[in-house]
Amino acid sequence: xxxxxxxxxxxxxxxxxxxxxxxxxxxxxxxxxxxxxxxxxxxxxxxxxxxxxxxxxxxxxxxxxxxxxxxxxxxxxxxxxxxxxxxxxxxxxxxxxxxxxxxxxxxxxxxxxxxxxxxxxxxxxxxxxxxxxxxxxxxxxxxxxxxxxxxxxxxxxxxxxx
Amino acid sequence: xxxxxxxxxxxxxxxxxxxxxxxxxxxxxxxxxxxxxxxxxxxxxxxxxxxxxxxxxxxxxxxxxxxxxxxxxxxxxxxxxxxxxxxxxxxxxxxxxxxxxxxxxxxxxxxxxxxxxxxxxxxxxxxxxxxxxxxxxxxxxxxxxxxxxxxxxxxxxxxxxx
DNA sequence: TTCATTGCAAATTATTTGCATTTGA
DNA sequence: TCAAATGCAAATAATTTGCAATGAA
Numbered sequence: 001x002x003x004x005x006x007x008x009x010x011x012x013x014x015x016x017x018x019x020x021x022x023x024x025x026x027x028x029x030x031x032x033x034x035x036x037x038x039x040x041x042x043x044x045x046x047x048x049x050x051x052x053x054x055x056x057x058x059x060x061x062x063x064x065x066x067x068x069x070x071x072x073x074x075x076x077x078x079x080x081x082x083x084x085x086x087x088x089x090x091x092x093x094x095x096x097x098x099x100x101x102x103x104x105x106x107x108x109x110x111x112x113x114x115x116x117x118x119x120x121x122x123x124x125x126x127x128x129x130x131x132x133x134x135x136x137x138x139x140x141x142x143x144x145x146x147x148x149x150x151x152x153x154x155x156x157x158x159x160x161x162x
Numbered sequence: 163x164x165x166x167x168x169x170x171x172x173x174x175x176x177x178x179x180x181x182x183x184x185x186x187x188x189x190x191x192x193x194x195x196x197x198x199x200x201x202x203x204x205x206x207x208x209x210x211x212x213x214x215x216x217x218x219x220x221x222x223x224x225x226x227x228x229x230x231x232x233x234x235x236x237x238x239x240x241x242x243x244x245x246x247x248x249x250x251x252x253x254x255x256x257x258x259x260x261x262x263x264x265x266x267x268x269x270x271x272x273x274x275x276x277x278x279x280x281x282x283x284x285x286x287x288x289x290x291x292x293x294x295x296x297x298x299x300x301x302x303x304x305x306x307x308x309x310x311x312x313x314x315x316x317x318x319x320x321x322x323x324x
Numbered sequence: 325t326t327c328a329t330t331g332c333a334a335a336t337t338a339t340t341t342g343c344a345t346t347t348g349a
Numbered sequence: 350t351c352a353a354a355t356g357c358a359a360a361t362a363a364t365t366t367g368c369a370a371t372g373a374a
Contacts, residue, residue: 013349016352016353018347018348018349018352018353018354019348020347020348020353020354020355022354023354039338040338041338053355053356054355054356055355055356055357056339056356056357057339057340057341057355057356057357057358058355058356060338060339060340061340061354076240078236078238080337080338082339101286101290101292101294103292110290112286112289112290114282114285116278116281116282116285119278120276120278121301123276124263124274128272128274128305128306129305129309130265130272130301130303130304130305131303131304132301132302132303133266133302133303133304134301134302134303135300136298136299137297137298137299137300138297138299139286139294139296140297141292141293141294141296142292142293142295143291143292144290147291147293175374178327178328179328179329180327180329180372180373180374181373181374182328182329182330182372185329201363202363202364215330215331216330217330217331217332218331218332218364219330219332219333219364219365219366220330222364223329223330223365242339242362242363243362243363244363244364
């Protein structure tokens, strides 16, 4: 099951919510940046290019709404802000849920895909009765480059996309 | 390899750092609350009982130091604050690294132990060259009780220990 | 003595909220 | 028309930081 832009509009209307330019633009920006980890500020700056009057509060309210609609996932890379990415429910492209490898030295964030966790989810459901709907998995360590040059200019820990 | 209280003092001295009452008390509080997820505020309140003059900033600086010393792990349960627990390196008790099941309905946090991730860590190291030193895994969903009484008084989402 | 540490208060910063105004249905 | 949505500014709240005073070695 996949959600298209038209579906999205219908979903809003069905709930008595309104289709606004702001909502469409936020969705578009997120869809155009699949697999990037976007902060509210990042989204804000991009939407501003098309719609200079938008307010940051609207971005926050919109991603909250999208999260409830299961249109975006929130990720936390422990750098002091929350990040958002469009969910695999939107627009079909079957994207496996991925994990993040976070380099403690240079701050780089590397995505890693695999399905081993499905097995674990089933184990949890059997053993605890807890119904899993989502998960977040982060690995901390050192990336290949930083391992090579151990004398790597001791990084800032700032978020870096890969 | 396990770190004792004496080891801890030695580690500090070796680095030219000082053994203070505040540091000893924070360590003690954390050790006495294994498997609880303690906020800085929680630690602060408990240390205050023995040492009423301690400042909150000292708690923050101390857990930062302990993290660098690998004495505590930091966990993020997405409730707006960071939590700390003593690491399995301290005082021997072999505690498996555990994961957290977070109930979206009532906010309960259930620990879950297993070792499946070791396998995954080895896979990552082989495929990406990334050296994993730690991980954090959270599952979101609904706990058994909330599933039963779906009409569960729609929870606050506040952190609840189990 | 001397430099690391502390407590306090002020600063920082991501996110949320109140409210008057605007806008989609 | 009218409730939902927005932009703005102010509020919130966890964490960090500057600095003078304190304390461990």
